[in-house]
Amino acid sequence: MRLCVINPNTSSAMTLKIGEQARRAAGPGTEILAVNPDMGPASIESHYDDAVAVLGVLDVIRRGEAQGCDGYVLACFGDPGLAAAREAARGPVIGIAEAAMHAASFVATGFSVVTTLTRTCVIAEHLAEAYGMARFCRSVRGTDIPVLDLEHDDPAAYAEILAACRRALSEDRSGAIVLGCAGMSDLALRLRTELGVPVIDGVGMAVRLVESLVALGIATSKQGDYADPIPKPYTGLTAGFARTARTA
């Protein structure tokens, strides 16, 4: 099957890293297209960045549908545009925050999210609530590391993240760590080894979840709330986003 892993920001270095993690996670026979939009913010660190990035996500999905993608992963911890993407795509769509939080609830009675800027903690908290995972999420801890500092190896960033994980485990009674940024996905294994608890990277988990749904023939429901968007005129900058009767 062919899965499209979308990095919603425009950093190609991060897309590369995400693609590597996705391919490492994927089962045999799965083709991974790791892409980022050619529009949108360089990184997503606010509600505003998140809201504008959605356009690029939907653009990638439009192209993905033309390329016959069987499913999609949204590889930014805010899961930008998830509901819209589910309407626009034929196959399943999973966000990495969604994937990681659900997985954490399978292996621990409580988890902590360790993320980048403190100002984005509330985004993770709102997602935990929306996904029903608030009862498992014992804390969200910001490290105030800018997202793009995670493009490349940075020992100071790693040390800061490790310290935040340790505090979460000792102070919040959490049994697992959810990494709160796609840019941290390459740290999961190393952190897991040092901490001795599950450390969950949403990229790999989301790839596996989409694979699972596709393999089992479970697509997004097109009856009701996630039905295809109704075709109608779109204008201006967004004209290209109009749905036509059969796009849908």
Add this chain to the structure above:
Amino acid sequence: MRLCVINPNTSSAMTLKIGEQARRAAGPGTEILAVNPDMGPASIESHYDDAVAVLGVLDVIRRGEAQGCDGYVLACFGDPGLAAAREAARGPVIGIAEAAMHAASFVATGFSVVTTLTRTCVIAEHLAEAYGMARFCRSVRGTDIPVLDLEHDDPAAYAEILAACRRALSEDRSGAIVLGCAGMSDLALRLRTELGVPVIDGVGMAVRLVESLVALGIATSKQGDYADPIPKPYTGLTAGFARTARTA
């Protein structure tokens, strides 16, 4: 003060109607700019429409900031882009779903939302949850009237809405009705007269709430979760949405 009332879809007939309702609601000395974006969907009837419409909302806010607007109303019942708008604007921003639901909780122990397409009921339910209003929201009832049918007077649409209101009052034990579409704002008075209960149009209520906050000097908190977006490169179609150090 100068308030910008944003119709997030591109229907100028609806913008006209919304502007009239907003001016009728506004206090003395308030200037109402009723505008719609020059980009985006003709109407908002899905998560997809909602997600794309956010770009237009943020564009209007960018211009509104340049025009010295003191506050904003998002006049679509999905409150598209509310959190992003709060980061981008200096003054307060209120959505009409938010305004109407909160107001309903002040005058009844339970209310019902009567809206357009059934597929959008879930959007209202999620907003009720996000705003803390789920405990007051006894039902959301779809009428399957397309949004643009509300641009102009339509007796059949009115009758359908009236019938849905009556069912909500008699079957759901609700004491007030929240109108679930900006296009219904001109029906509030007539419905209230016929039904004998509060029928709340979010446009008028949101205008009053923004006026109140501005008058009292209460702006959106810029410490923490709604702080100004961090300046960074934006590319492609969305290049114009990049924030600069002093836009922010």
Add this chain to the structure above:
Amino acid sequence: MRLCVINPNTSSAMTLKIGEQARRAAGPGTEILAVNPDMGPASIESHYDDAVAVLGVLDVIRRGEAQGCDGYVLACFGDPGLAAAREAARGPVIGIAEAAMHAASFVATGFSVVTTLTRTCVIAEHLAEAYGMARFCRSVRGTDIPVLDLEHDDPAAYAEILAACRRALSEDRSGAIVLGCAGMSDLALRLRTELGVPVIDGVGMAVRLVESLVALGIATSKQGDYADPIPKPYTGLTAGFARTARTA
């Protein structure tokens, strides 16, 4: 319009202060009657004080109805007698805890309440729950300042309140402060200036909310749970509180 702002305790010094804040907040053309009952506790610092104070509140409303008041503000942070007052009055009734908490949810993703005695924190917590605002209320912090110490300027009280606000902002990730006592209403502006975040006084906000509802013709629902009380005999001390067919 004529609004009645009720100080539910019997401190006329506090009534004076509350009246000043209410008039400062009110829009043009609004007449403010700031009154306190001639019965009840000197201050409200327990469930017991709160319960007895309700009688005075209802007495003031009875007189207010005779005087043609268009709406009411309950200016004590416990919002004593709110549901009963809504049944007894024709116009809308808003409590200052209610007003302030809702307003805070419009300008921050999370707020803290800073109040007087620690023993009353639970009252604020229960109100936050009842109003659906618990998801926004990140903490309630008591200062153990007796209510009547706030009748007049007290630098030590101010310093204590300021310190509690600072702790709330830095330790609880709150973006706004709700002042948890009508007696603090004159401190809002000063605190806002020092803290750089919204500091919300419920008195002003409640006045604006009642004005807004009255202006828009939105009264308390008289169908269902807030319907006029049924006339029936009342005896003893409370005989004067009996409703008659047309009082109601």
Add this chain to the structure above:
Amino acid sequence: MRLCVINPNTSSAMTLKIGEQARRAAGPGTEILAVNPDMGPASIESHYDDAVAVLGVLDVIRRGEAQGCDGYVLACFGDPGLAAAREAARGPVIGIAEAAMHAASFVATGFSVVTTLTRTCVIAEHLAEAYGMARFCRSVRGTDIPVLDLEHDDPAAYAEILAACRRALSEDRSGAIVLGCAGMSDLALRLRTELGVPVIDGVGMAVRLVESLVALGIATSKQGDYADPIPKPYTGLTAGFARTARTA
């Protein structure tokens, strides 16, 4: 031990009935004082009635403390003044709604409340929420029988209550019935026999709960939220309700 069972309305016929039920429920050695205040509404059928009735409840408790009562039952399904009563009394205080709902959660995974006027259903719903019993309360069903119609045997009222119970059991998947009015307490046994499920009268259950707490030496916590009210001046009609240092 000496328990005071308070009928918060002024109907002596109902007090008599409540007293009988309480004595039937009480264990050996328990003296039941069944009293109603000499002030307040003839029946409690609204938030307004409920709020005014609290004064009478507190008056009875004041006298009860002087008479050495070991605990109190509030025998009106709105549990009027419960928190205030807990502050004012030395011994435990239980409301009949509280007692009946908790008991129902011990013998069924879900229960329904069958009550009098539909307008008071919301009071039961709010209590279920406040007591943590909302997850067990599958419905609250009003019968629109006025409270005082329950003073004496009324076959039509019984038939209506029985019918409402049957609907609750068959339509709401409830396994037990909670009687939503102290005036129904004498119907519990007959209903239980006809329905074949637990039918819980709060009067008997509350008497047993207070007895249990007293016997085990568990009194209301006087540290924190239910501490004795602080002595302070009370004026006007309520002057007699002032607490003095040693009343408390």
Add this chain to the structure above:
Amino acid sequence: MRLCVINPNTSSAMTLKIGEQARRAAGPGTEILAVNPDMGPASIESHYDDAVAVLGVLDVIRRGEAQGCDGYVLACFGDPGLAAAREAARGPVIGIAEAAMHAASFVATGFSVVTTLTRTCVIAEHLAEAYGMARFCRSVRGTDIPVLDLEHDDPAAYAEILAACRRALSEDRSGAIVLGCAGMSDLALRLRTELGVPVIDGVGMAVRLVESLVALGIATSKQGDYADPIPKPYTGLTAGFARTARTA
């Protein structure tokens, strides 16, 4: 009446202690059978111990039914097998965690549980949620005292428990303590005296609750979710647990 108090672990020293507490709590005319199963773990300190212990609990209940027991107490803070026991028994069944948490909600607006191993805190948290008591439970504090260290007097264990109680009262704003292990039941009185707040032992409270229900003729509902188990073949080790048409 005859009540069976079940210690679900196999420590007869603990059964002895539990029996003593139960008898001290019981009303006149109540016969207490304090028993432990002859199968299962020596102590219950994990989900695994808890799950296996259920078999012994059900075995004791089977025998109790034959002995004409009128009701049951599950005297382990995890309330193991509570729902199954309710199906299997004719009379009411109460767990000590259930009893203690409900009682605490009658005498304080918030309580803390002080328990043994930290790893079992989550069990108490899940029970608080299941019983609707989460809104009252301000914290669960582990002491890491092994359960069997509580078989006999241990000054160090007492000191540790006392210290945990003090921290709960001062740091968590709790007004009452719930003892989180049947093995602590003999400490309640001493702790209450030292701390000056209600300290609730679930054994005594559960005995009183079962007595109350039995006295009032309130048995577990056999309509619906707690109906008698359907007779069917059981095999292997558990063959003796099969229900027959009239066991049920």
Add this chain to the structure above:
Amino acid sequence: MRLCVINPNTSSAMTLKIGEQARRAAGPGTEILAVNPDMGPASIESHYDDAVAVLGVLDVIRRGEAQGCDGYVLACFGDPGLAAAREAARGPVIGIAEAAMHAASFVATGFSVVTTLTRTCVIAEHLAEAYGMARFCRSVRGTDIPVLDLEHDDPAAYAEILAACRRALSEDRSGAIVLGCAGMSDLALRLRTELGVPVIDGVGMAVRLVESLVALGIATSKQGDYADPIPKPYTGLTAGFARTARTA
């Protein structure tokens, strides 16, 4: 990898069916051991059956650990013994109710569970709550088909299930169906084709989830709440369930 799919009841016909579904769902290279315990109830249709069945589940896991199983699926919709199994196993353990509910939340904003006996609906409701899925679960509908009637093809049972699904889709606004019994797993494809919405069989989904976790190296957290059970004496029938230092 080697996965053990546990049918917790003793019906080998059902184990066969479950094994087939599991193998159909499994990825390449996954060996499926489909087993049922040699002790326990023939079917699980009550809390009592569920509680006794746990022993068999834990016995199978003990053997599975000896056989080097990498993960486990609990193939009964009550997910019996899930927490205990997580402590006892090295690899991940997923229940089919858990798997199906989570999956449904990925493809619809709301789902309905269609299950067997109405008396077990409450078990599904409690699981939805425990897993955080209550916000997605719009209804649980019983069909009153006994579990063992699903061992073999039964057109009447299929028709009843289909009808219940249709009612759920049309009356409850659900977008997906969760099959509430492992014995229905072979019906998913046929129902999906007839209904045109996702119909989710937990057996297949749970197999895929366990595979995913194992492939990604995510095991159950052994720090904290799911740590290995502490070795201690077990006696009587359950003596064989004692953990030893290195079993753990």
